[in-house]
Amino acid sequence: MTREEYLQHIHKFEGKLLDKESFAKFPESKEKEDIGKIVVMMKEQGFNPDVYRLDEIPIKGVYYVELAVSERxxxxxxIQDDGDALVPHYTTIKHDENGYNCFPCATIQESIDKMEC
Known part of the structure; x- marks a missing residue:
């Protein structure tokens, strides 16, 4: 997929609910495949994807998802594609000694709880 195709696709995903009806309308792509895996992960961890939306795909392989009924x-x-798997991450205000402020974690709930920005 070219950069232009990627940019065209993300606008078809961003802001959309993760319910079955919306998901069915997503264009076939790596992003749709990843979002499908995120939906499965959410269900396995006790989250209802029908009330969440894909807020942003800031760069390829990075997905920000938010509760659609709460304040932005x-x-x-x-969730980030770490090469082998999609892994929850959280972002801190301060950077570590290497300049990073985004870190992997074990669960979606941990990502929600530790997210600072």
């Missing part, structure tokens, strides 16, 4: 920026989490 509350109850959101990040």
């Amino acid at each position: 920026g509350i109850d959101y989490f990040s």
Whole structure:
């Protein structure tokens, strides 16, 4: 997929609910495949994907998902493609000694709880 195709696709995903009806309308792509895996992960961890929306795909392989019924920026989490798997991450205000402020974690709930920005 070219950069232009990627940019065209993300606008078809961003802001959309993760319910079955919306998901069915997503264009076939790596992003749709990843979002499907995120939906499965959410269900396995006790979250209802029907009330969450894909807020942003800031860069390829990084997904920000938020609760659609709450104030923006509350109850959101990040999932990143780490090469082998999609892994929840959280972002801190301060950077570590290597300049990073985004870290992997074990669950979506941990991502929500530790997310600072």
